[in-house]
Amino acid sequence: xxxxxxxxxxxxxxxxxxxxxxxxxxxxxxxxxxxxxxxxxxxxxxxxxxxxxxxxxxxxxxxxxxxxxxxxxxxxxxxxxxxxxxxxxxxxxxxxxxxxxxxxxxxxxxxxxxxxxxxxxxxxxxxxx
Numbered sequence: 409x410x411x412x413x414x415x416x417x418x419x420x421x422x423x424x425x426x427x428x429x430x431x432x433x434x435x436x437x438x439x440x441x442x443x444x445x446x447x448x449x450x451x452x453x454x455x456x457x458x459x460x461x462x463x464x465x466x467x468x469x470x471x472x473x474x475x476x477x478x479x480x481x482x483x484x485x486x487x488x489x490x491x492x493x494x495x496x497x498x499x500x501x502x503x504x505x506x507x508x509x510x511x512x513x514x515x516x517x518x519x520x521x522x523x524x525x526x527x528x529x530x531x532x533x534x535x536x537x
Contacts, residue, residue, distance in 0.1 A: 409431060409432060410429060410430070410431050411429070411430040412426040412428070412429055412430075413426060413427050413428040413429070413430070413435075413469070413472055413473060414426055414427055415427045415428070415465075415468050415469055415472050416445075417445055417465070417468045418440070418443065418445075418465055418468065418469070419443050419444065419445050419446060419447045420447070421438070422447075422520060422521070423520075425438055426438070427469060428469055428472075428473060430473065430534070433533055433534045434481075434531060434532065434533060434534070435473050435475070435531070435532040435534060436529075436531055437466075437469055437529055437530050437531070437532065438529060439484075439486065439527040439528065439529040440462050440465045440466060440469070440527065440528050440529065441458070441462065441519060441520075441521045441524040441526070441527045442457070442458035442459070442461035442462050442465075442521075442524060442526065443461075443465070443521060444461075449521060449522070449523045449524060452523075453523065453525070455487070455489070455492040455495050455496055455525045455526050456495045456496060456498075456499060458524065458525055458526045459495075459496040459499045459500070459526050459528075460499050462526060462527075462528050463499060463500070463502075463503045466503070466528065466530065467503075470532070473532065473534065474534065474535070475532045475533075475534055475535060476535075477503050477504050477505070477507055478505075478507045479532050479533055479534065479535055480504070480507065480509045480530050480531070480532055481509055481510060481530075481531050481532060481533045482509055482510045482511070482512075482530060482531040483509045483510070483511045483512070483528060483529075483530045484511070484512045484513075484514065484528070484529045484530070485511065485512070485513045485514070485526065485527075485528050486514050486515075486516050486519065486526070486527040486528070486529075487513065487514070487515055487516070487525065487526055488515070488516060488517070488518060488519065488524075488525045488526075489515065489525065490513065490515040492525060492526070493513060496526060509530070
C-alpha cells in the first residue's frame with residue numbers, strides 16, 4: 409500500500425527522505441524549495457521567482473504521480489517573511505486556477521537550503537481511474 413517516489417528533476421534529497429509517499433489514494437509530498445536539478449537555488453533572493461520554480465517542481469511531481477493541480481487537497485507554505493505572501497499569491501493562482509486547496513501559511517526563521525525564502529509541501533488525492 410505504501411509507495412515512494414523519487415523525481416530525478418528535483419535533484420537528490422538533502423537528507424534521509426523521498427520526494428513523495430503514496431498511501432492508498434493519498435500522496436504526501438515533501439517540502440519543495442526552488443532547487444534546480446543539480447541542487448542549485450533558482451530565483452536568487454526573489455520570493456516570486458523562487459515560487460515559480462517551486463511550482464515548476466510541483467508540476468514535475470504531479471506528472472510523476474499521475475495527478476494535476478486540481479487534485480491537490482492541502483498546501484502548506486513556509487515563508488521566511490510572511491509579507492512575501494502578496495508576491496507569491498499571483499503565481500499560486502496562476503497554477504491552481506479555479507482549484508482552491510486547503511492551505512496553511514507559516515513564517516519561519518530559515519529553510520534548509522541556504523538563500524531559500526519559500527518552501528511548499530502538499531497532499532494530493534489521486535484521481536479515480
